[in-house]
Amino acid sequence: MNATLKKKILECDLCVVGGGLSGSFAALAAARHGAKVVVIQDRPMLGGNASSEIRMCPRGAKCRKPSEDAIYDRETGMISELEERQIYGNPTLVYSIWDATLYSMLRENANITLCLNTSCVDAEMDGEKIVSVTGWQATTYTWVTVKAKLFADCSGDSILATLTGAEYRVGREAKSEFGETLAQDVADNHTMGMSILLGAKETDRPVKFTPPTFAKTFANESDFASSGENSDENLPRDHEVGTNGCNLWWNELGGMVDSIHDTEELRDELLANIYGIWDHIKNQGDHGKENWDLDWVGFLPGKRESRRYVGDYLLKEQDLVAGGQFDDVVAYGGWPIDDHNPYGFMKNDENNDTGRNIYMSDLYGIPLRSLYSKNIDNLLFAGRNISATHMAMSSTRVMNTCSLIGQAAGTAAAVAIAHGTSMREVAKSHVSEVQKKLMDDGVYLPRMLREVSELIKSAKMNVSDEERALLLNGKERPRKAGEEVGIWQNLGESLTFTFEKAEKLGVLRLQFDPDFSRMSVSKDFKVRRYATKIHTNADFEPVKVPNTIVKSFVVYADGKPVFTAKDNYLSLVKIPLNVEAKELRIEWLATNGAEKVHLYSADILDS
Numbered sequence: 001m002n003a004t005l006k007k008k009i010l011e012c013d014l015c016v017v018g019g020g021l022s023g024s025f026a027a028l029a030a031a032r033h034g035a036k037v038v039v040i041q042d043r044p045m046l047g048g049n050a051s052s053e054i055r056m057c058p059r060g061a062k063c064r065k066p067s068e069d070a071i072y073d074r075e076t077g078m079i080s081e082l083e084e085r086q087i088y089g090n091p092t093l094v095y096s097i098w099d100a101t102l103y104s105m106l107r108e109n110a111n112i113t114l115c116l117n118t119s120c121v122d123a124e125m126d127g128e129k130i131v132s133v134t135g136w137q138a139t140t141y142t143w144v145t146v147k148a149k150l151f152a153d154c155s156g157d158s159i160l161a162t163l164t165g166a167e168y169r170v171g172r173e174a175k176s177e178f179g180e181t182l183a184q185d186v187a188d189n190h191t192m193g194m195s196i197l198l199g200a201k202e203t204d205r206p207v208k209f210t211p212p213t214f215a216k217t218f219a220n221e222s223d224f225a226s227s228g229e230n231s232d233e234n235l236p237r238d239h240e241v242g243t244n245g246c247n248l249w250w251n252e253l254g255g256m257v258d259s260i261h262d263t264e265e266l267r268d269e270l271l272a273n274i275y276g277i278w279d280h281i282k283n284q285g286d287h288g289k290e291n292w293d294l295d296w297v298g299f300l301p302g303k304r305e306s307r308r309y310v311g312d313y314l315l316k317e318q319d320l321v322a323g324g325q326f327d328d329v330v331a332y333g334g335w336p337i338d339d340h341n342p343y344g345f346m347k348n349d350e351n352n353d354t355g356r357n358i359y360m361s362d363l364y365g366i367p368l369r370s371l372y373s374k375n376i377d378n379l380l381f382a383g384r385n386i387s388a389t390h391m392a393m394s395s396t397r398v399m400n401t402c403s404l405i406g407q408a409a410g411t412a413a414a415v416a417i418a419h420g421t422s423m424r425e426v427a428k429s430h431v432s433e434v435q436k437k438l439m440d441d442g443v444y445l446p447r448m449l450r451e452v453s454e455l456i457k458s459a460k461m462n463v464s465d466e467e468r469a470l471l472l473n474g475k476e477r478p479r480k481a482g483e484e485v486g487i488w489q490n491l492g493e494s495l496t497f498t499f500e501k502a503e504k505l506g507v508l509r510l511q512f513d514p515d516f517s518r519m520s521v522s523k524d525f526k527v528r529r530y531a532t533k534i535h536t537n538a539d540f541e542p543v544k545v546p547n548t549i550v551k552s553f554v555v556y557a558d559g560k561p562v563f564t565a566k567d568n569y570l571s572l573v574k575i576p577l578n579v580e581a582k583e584l585r586i587e588w589l590a591t592n593g594a595e596k597v598h599l600y601s602a603d604i605l606d607s
Contacts, residue, residue, distance in 0.1 A: 005141060006140070006143070007142065010038050012113070013036045013150065014026075014037045014149070014151070014417065015146040016410075018048070020402070021058065023046075023154030023155070024046050026152050026382050029078065029411045031111035032441075033414035033437060035410075035413065040144070041116050042117070042155075049302045049399060050098075050399055053300045054301075056249075058398070059335060061333055062529060064362070069480040075404055075444075076444055076514065077441055077443035080572075081570060086098060087531050088569040092542050121134060128376055158385045166309060167309070168310060169307070169310060170306065174186055191304070191305040192342065192394070193254035195249050195252045198277075198294060199536075202242075209279065211279040211283075218276050223280070239281055239287075245535055247534045248274065251270060254344065278294055305393065305397065309387050310375075310387055311373060320337065323363070332363045332404065333396050334360050334362070334363045335401060338355065338356075340394075360395070365446050366401075371408065374387075380413060382406040384397035411441070415434050441572075442572040451474060456602070456603050456604050461496065461497055472601070491590060496584070497585075504579075506576070511571065512550050512599060514546055520544060531543050547594045554589065557584055
């Protein structure tokens, strides 16, 4: 470090390197559970591939199989809180407001210090333990050093691996190494590539497009040809843009070279491609896009794969197929094994297919042992760089899954800090505490039921025995159509809990039906998957708060109002009561459109 430049030293419990969705939620989860957190993020905003710089729509387990029941696999927890905030505060889905929505979630928490525009470049070690990391903040010309008890690498490229000596892998394993049936016959260092996207919008008049001088020319549909066992009769790669159209993800390169060190050259070629693709859509043949205008082009490639850490457990293809039934499960996935051709958009004689999709028959669990380093004592990680083979990572890498992994890692870190122990010891001795906190925070864990408090189970309720059992059984989502979860009540009715004596009531926890189908959110099926969009048709309609979420209600303690919700838009609501009362009553006043209140669970937490 140059001695003449300014230096800043920060101290915290957890330092998170990387501010994508996984890093943001790792930081937020740890902070909400009491840890002091510093986030080092090399970009000017949070969100990573989902930010306005790249604009990849978050995807996850909802797409695990072509089945209607898969809609109930939608991720909950912080990722659904972000979407619900987005729907409420940004109904036209403006990307700058999306950035601000995520930024707000972290800025609201006093336990979080954000160091944006800061690239991590060095680490100080004491044996197998990280003492500090240092970053260069480009906007302030300042060296920022962060000393912490734990360090979470959520950078995607695993920058701390090379700085600390942590074990990691790059490339594709051979079948013989782990017996993965979908792996290569011979191992190689190839990865999935990176993409640059564009956004377009429909106008009410013809719009001319003149390509920049560096753009490639794609004169024929055959320039986009796809061939191979997974292609459909050599149809061209989909370039039908629209609200429900393709985001041109297949403008992908980099799998055959170094997916980290060759990024600048790859960006140049991807930019030439994406402008050439738009030129083709506008000027080469009849694509019916005369009235469409180019609205945005990314200059930062969205990356799929680079370095992957090695933890105490390496997640494999077989684990995903078998459902990942781990005792230390802390997150889940369900996206297909989506293994992109490393050639990407490049032509090659062997196989010009875009890749292969192998659908999951059910969700699979992800263990805590895959989220911390095998050989660096205080290093954990979350995102596409977790301890997994290439085949397993081709499913776990998608952003909704990474969001769950981030929340799990941050929660586990907070538990480790509270107990003054290591992540490894948390996985051995405190994983049930991590799982409880995650489920209390709205995260679903496969084949597990949320533990309901003894206090709420001791109360008398003004519902039938059958309804009481449904409300207190720990099940907070259906897994298939028609499955009965929670209770239904009419507007104007109340849910009452009566205790034998006055009890100290900490936090009231209400889990409403979030409308897993999102049919009440948008008419556009791609927007229903997650409330973001990259292209805009002229008939696009603003999204709406799910009609199943209760909008207004009043909470009474011994007949006195202690909380009033007037415009609620969150499916999981936690209300600090901190009162003593013998009776707790919740009166339902209005939903966001549904005729009845659908409540999955109600509980009282200590804090």
